[in-house]
Amino acid sequence: MYGKRLRGLALSTFAxxxxxxxxxxxxxxxxxxxxxxxxxxxxxxxxAIVTLCGFIAGGVMAIQHLRTRDPRWDMxxxxxxxxxxxxxxxxxxxxSIWAKGAWGxxxxxxxxxxxxxLLIMLLYATYQPLRFAIEDPERQARSASVFAIVAGVxxxxxxxxxxxxxxxxxxxxxxxxxxxLPGRMQVVFYxxxxxxALLWVTLWRYEMTSKHASAQxxxxxxxxxxxxxxxxxxxxxxxxxxxxxxxx
Amino acid sequence: MSAPPTRxxxxxxxxxxxxxxxxxxxxxxxMALFSVTTFVLFHFGLRQDSxxxxxxxxxxxxxxxxxxxxxxxxxxxxxxxxxxxxGFLLSPADRSALLLAKALALLAYLVVxxxxxxxxxxxxxxxxxxxxxxxxxxxxxxLADIGVAVIGTLVGALAVRTRAxxxxxxxxxxxxxxxxxxxxxRATEPLFATHAGALPLRWLAILALxxxxxxxxxxxxxxxxxxx
Numbered sequence: 182m183y184g185k186r187l188r189g190l191a192l193s194t195f196a197x198x199x200x201x202x203x204x205x206x207x208x209x210x211x212x213x214x215x216x217x218x219x220x221x222x223x224x225x226x227x228x229a230i231v232t233l234c235g236f237i238a239g240g241v242m243a244i245q246h247l248r249t250r251d252p253r254w255d256m257x258x259x260x261x262x263x264x265x266x267x268x269x270x271x272x273x274x275x276x277s278i279w280a281k282g283a284w285g286x287x288x289x290x291x292x293x294x295x296x297x298x299l300l301i302m303l304l305y306a307t308y309q310p311l312r313f314a315i316e317d318p319e320r321q322a323r324s325a326s327v328f329a330i331v332a333g334v335x336x337x338x339x340x341x342x343x344x345x346x347x348x349x350x351x352x353x354x355x356x357x358x359x360x361x362l363p364g365r366m367q368v369v370f371y372x373x374x375x376x377x378a379l380l381w382v383t384l385w386r387y388e389m390t391s392k393h394a395s396a397q398x399x400x401x402x403x404x405x406x407x408x409x410x411x412x413x414x415x416x417x418x419x420x421x422x423x424x425x426x427x428x429x
Numbered sequence: 430m431s432a433p434p435t436r437x438x439x440x441x442x443x444x445x446x447x448x449x450x451x452x453x454x455x456x457x458x459x460m461a462l463f464s465v466t467t468f469v470l471f472h473f474g475l476r477q478d479s480x481x482x483x484x485x486x487x488x489x490x491x492x493x494x495x496x497x498x499x500x501x502x503x504x505x506x507x508x509x510x511x512x513x514x515x516g517f518l519l520s521p522a523d524r525s526a527l528l529l530a531k532a533l534a535l536l537a538y539l540v541v542x543x544x545x546x547x548x549x550x551x552x553x554x555x556x557x558x559x560x561x562x563x564x565x566x567x568x569x570x571x572l573a574d575i576g577v578a579v580i581g582t583l584v585g586a587l588a589v590r591t592r593a594x595x596x597x598x599x600x601x602x603x604x605x606x607x608x609x610x611x612x613x614x615r616a617t618e619p620l621f622a623t624h625a626g627a628l629p630l631r632w633l634a635i636l637a638l639x640x641x642x643x644x645x646x647x648x649x650x651x652x653x654x655x656x657x
Contacts, residue, residue, distance in 0.1 A: 247650075247653055300604050300607055301604075303603075303604045304601075304604035304605060307597065307600045307601050307604075310593070310596075310597060310600070311587070311588075311591065311597055311601070314591035314592040314593045314594075314597060315590065315591050315592070316592070320590065320656075323653050323654070323656065324587055324590075324591075324654065326653070327587060327650045327653050327654055328587060328601075330646070330650060331583065331605070331643075331646055331650065334642065334643075334646055335604075335605060338608070338639065338642060339607075339608055342608045342611060342612065342635055342639065343608070343611070345631075345635065346611055346615060
């Protein structure tokens with residue numbers, strides 16, 4: 182069900198990423214101050230934007246879960262947050278490299294965008310431990326959804342508050358991007374955002390397909406041989422796949 | 430059986446919580462003692478006899494935050510362990526009453542905590558006299574307490590029925606309370622300066638907005654945490 186058109190999506194993601202990378206390396210002009218180092222901007226900023234949107238998407242999916250009580254929405258929300266967490270680690274690493282090159286320090290505190298991103302990562306880092314610590318699958322799903330919604334609301338508010346509190350060093354990426362980026366850089370930047378978003382969607386679909394396939398496999402095994410020869414489910418923070426509703 | 434009016438339920442729940450606390454002294458004395466001990470720790474950790482300005486405000490707010498985390502951790506434990514939740518869920522009472530009662534109970538704990546912690550802070554660490562700063566400080570304390578009470582109740586309900594609640598409570602609540610501490614510390618900063626400045630209204634507005642947003646979120650989501 183989830184696997185449909187996944188190959189086409191994966192191929193277009195691959196093509197978009199390759200094209201972006203080629204344009205970043207060979208077509209976009211070098212920055213006047215930072216030179217080649219500035220090119221990490223085309224990875225770092227799209228990653229950050231996609232991560233935050235992914236967290237918010239996880240919150241929206243969690244709202245759907247609480248409204249419909251359909252465990253598939255919980256799984257979607259879980260996978261969205263999981264992938265965004267992985268992307269978020271990438272944001273912190275690329276951001277540190279950029280900060281070291283541009284400002285001379287691996288970490289800069291008077292930097293609202295960095296600090297609020299770190300806070301958001303610290304909050305979301307507790308998502309999986311929270312799931313892991315609740316045994317009853319339905320309550321786990323409900324608690325995780327409540328967390329995902331609260332944290333999804335926290336994302337923009339936290340950004341606004343931390344930004345109000347500090348002096349600015351970081352380029353205000355979203356507010357004045359069209360103002361201070363020359364044409365070619367702008368084209369490549371938007372292309373990079375699209376490619377990273379495509380990558381996120383592909384990974385999300387891929388993970389959903391995989392979870393769905395294992396749920397179906399489990400259901401088939403149960404139909405064939407009963408429960409006794411099945412290995413006990415590994416303890417996991419992921420939603421339990423047995424009640425996702427596969428083959429009956 | 431028709432549902433009792435929310436106000437009756439609220440009053441009963443609040444009375445129950447305060448009576449349990451008065452009989453067991455489980456949370457508040459520990460919170461107050463913790464705050465005083467933390468001030469002593471800051472004295473040695475920073476090697477400062479007296480603080481003013483942003484350092485004073487930061488030490489006060491971080492201490493209050495950590496002390497309130499103790500209360501947040503204990504807030505729902507008795508209900509989860511001794512069947513309070515089950516009893517409440519069996520009754521036809523409005524679920525939101527429990528949220529409000531717990532938030533008010535936590536607010537009461539925080540007020541008592543601050544009745545001890547703020548004088549202790551003024552006595553032990555604060556360099557400028559507390560008198561002129563007091564009216565402004567009370568406003569900031571009120572706004573920050575509401576934020577801590579709302580988020581603490583939500584997080585406490587989320588964490589209490591997990592296996593590692595003592596760990597998850599602080600891990601969940603601390604990042605969510607950073608904006609409260611940030612706003613409160615910034616608002617208190619000019620009050621504790623050697624040449625006291627005016628209360629920054631912008632930070633009060635931000636604190637109030639943060640309180641309001643999470644109060645609404647908690648109100649919308651609390652029911653889902655109670656279901657079984």
